Amino acid sequence: MSRKNSLLSCCRGDELEGLSASKSSCLYKKGQVIFNEGSKPSGLHCVHSGKVKVCKMGSDGKEQIIRLAKPGDVIGYRALMADSNYSASAVAMDDAVVCYVPKSQFMELIHENMDFSNGLMKLLSKALGEAEERMTQMAYKPVRERLAEALLLLQKTYQQDENKENFTIAISREDLASIVGTAKETTIRLLSEFKDEQIIATKGSSITILDADKLYSICHLYD
């Protein structure tokens, strides 16, 4: 297991004893807000269990999901490091346990621990690369391709059992549309197409990926 990947997972830190000591946990029910766009960060949050979405509100009231967070992921670090207000909100998509680390502890660590600081930088670089990638996709890829990509992202992010053939996730069509950046109805229509093509199966709000390879080829990830 890579040390770097868990560098920031305060919930099982090695060199982060100090953080662990001062962290507190909180349970958020499905739909509850962890922090709000525009407010000032007073610390850092780490997802311990459950699914969390990080999202921005467009001027027309439509929501865009910027990032999906899973257990072990840190959220809200950008605002803290830029010393600015949150540019996005974090909301629990399931019941989720989220730990909290006060800003002072975080800053101490940044200034004293070089490894931690470097890890953070890599994290930021990676996030920036991903954001730029998605920007390009939003610009030119049609919705069908972006939806295929979103389904694969969900699988990559939330599939716990690697071997298990058919990944299933319960997600509202609204949230899915917010990841893709499109209207709910368009998402539903395209999901119906995917169903007809036997790429997925649905039951209520649950979506099961039957043929990930087809999804890959739809979004040209084989190029």
Place this chain on the structure above:
Amino acid sequence: MSRKNSLLSCCRGDELEGLSASKSSCLYKKGQVIFNEGSKPSGLHCVHSGKVKVCKMGSDGKEQIIRLAKPGDVIGYRALMADSNYSASAVAMDDAVVCYVPKSQFMELIHENMDFSNGLMKLLSKALGEAEERMTQMAYKPVRERLAEALLLLQKTYQQDENKENFTIAISREDLASIVGTAKETTIRLLSEFKDEQIIATKGSSITILDADKLYSICHLYD
């Protein structure tokens, strides 16, 4: 003048004497490539004069401009810090002079100079915030609003004389379309609309902003 903003501008560094000593300059003619998407970074580039675009190629061959760089700006730092290949290319939009700092120098500085390291982190945080902002805009704002925004971005980035009423820039419709994330023809059509509405004037490839306030209100930056 803020020290933080010039922290990375190796071309006029204060605490960066080491960098300055080992930097070399190179003139790139309009259209020349400074570095290429996919290749491995061997150092850092700083724009000394001219305009530089940082862009990605979409799978369908359409180009998306990720970032505009002006004199004093550093480019290619993300890949260097993430220790990965360039995820975008840099191309001179005008004749441009670009300085080069070898990776070793850069790494030394990161590890030895805390201020430098912190400045980099803020730079990354800011870039990430901007990328996320643009992602949301791409998702939901119509092309007309995004074009207005792009024109204001060009002004904000490249206007040297703050007082001067009418900002003028020469930019190909193709490049402008690549910033907005739309087709060249759509861009031209909307520019014609703006011309009819006396928001801009054009002469050849030059665009003059006559009424920045109207542009602001078009893209809802007053909300």
Place this chain on the structure above:
DNA sequence: CTTCTAAAATGATAAAAGTCATCTTTTAGG
């Protein structure tokens, strides 16, 4: 000052996606 080429501009049309209305299925609560 011409001529040639590339870029800008415009028109016609097609495709993609959004919106609004409606119906159906889930799902949670009594």
Place this chain on the structure above:
DNA sequence: CCTAAAAGATGACTTTTATCATTTTAGAAG
């Protein structure tokens, strides 16, 4: 188990944007 509210699904229609074809203009080279 039944019912109400929420979410999913689908249809009809409109708007936005892309694409392709063509004309006009600007700018460089002879």
